[in-house]
Amino acid sequence: MSRQVVAAGLLAAAALLVLMAGGQVGRPGRRLSLLARPSGVARTRPSWWPDRFRLASGAAGVAAAVVVGGWGGLFAGVLTGLLADRLLRRVEPRAVRDRRLREAVELPLAADLLAAALRAGAPVDRSVLAVAEALGGPLADRLGRVGRTLELGGTAAEAWAHLDRVPGGERLLAAAIRSSDSGAALAGALTRLADDLRSGRATAAEAAARRGGVLIVLPLGLCFLPAFILAGLVPVIVAVLGDVL
Known part of the structure; x- marks a missing residue:
């Protein structure tokens, strides 16, 4: 062999x-x-x-x-x-990648639901658990851990750290810690966060669409350029060199 x-x-x-x-x-x-x-x-x-x-x-x-x-x-x-x-x-394993992408998609909705629950007067831990139960999916697992940590008396940094690996979750973590330290309302920050995440996702999708248009043109350019050189430039160069020599 x-x-x-x-x-x-x-x-x-x-x-x-x-x-x-x-x-x-x-x-x-x-x-x-x-x-x-x-x-x-x-x-x-x-x-x-x-x-x-x-x-x-x-x-x-x-x-x-x-x-x-x-x-x-x-x-x-x-x-x-x-x-x-x-x-x-x-x-990155496909299961991990799919989970991460789904969490990123669900985070704006979770922020909106959590803001609505807080505006209704529910405490933070109950609001998080209610959103986790209503939402389902991989992000609900993380939110459930956040709510249970808060129920057991954990600090905001300890509880919301379960979201630090979610794309955009670090901003929610910072807002929750800031609200816990200063007493500022968390609902308004969550609403702004949801709007920003949706806007950023729309901008990223538009940029990807534009990049796709450029990439589609590349094969055409790679095929056209050699043909242009061979059919247009090479005969002219050969004719000029023949006259000179």
């Missing part, structure tokens, strides 16, 4: 492991138990996540060593394995 065949098999195994690691993990009950952990996104990764990436990085390193061969292959294999491990560890 040639080196190329061995390397191709190892690379295929590495790619398969990466695909398995990037997909949905575990059974639904297992995913719900992972999402219920209080430490945020870092704990939502399954326990075998780094091990899969070590195997994939090792397979890539062995493939590089087999292809190059000799002492240079050993050096190339070690370097490739280290680089692959470093890069693959930065890949």
Whole structure:
């Protein structure tokens, strides 16, 4: 069996492991138990996540060593394995990415509901728990932990820290701590936060749409430019050079 065949098999195994690691993990009950952990996104990764990436990085390193061969292959294999491990560890699992995006989408609605509950006269902890029960989804898990921490007598910083990993949650955390320290009304800050988040999301969507229009034109430019050079400039340059020479 040639080196190329061995390397191709190892690379295929590495790619398969990466695909398995990037997909949905575990059974639904297992995913719900992972999402219920209080430490945020870092704990939502399954326990075998780094091990899969070590195997994939090792397979890539062995493939590089087999292809190059000799002492240079050993050096190339070690370097490739280290680089692959470093890069693959930065890949975000799809379950974590979907959860983060859904939390970002639900945060403005949660802020509006919480502001309405506070304006109705409900205390903060009861308002947060009511919003968590009405909202559902991954953000409701975090809000439930916030409400339970407040009920148990935790400080605002300790309770609202459960939202610090949610995109935009750091602003809600700052507003809650400021309200707790100064006694300022939290409902108005939540309403402004919801409006700002919706406005920022609309701006980001518009910018993405404009960027998509530019990216669509790039393939046309890459195809047109070589044709223009070959059909328009090259004959002129050849004719000029023929007259000069």
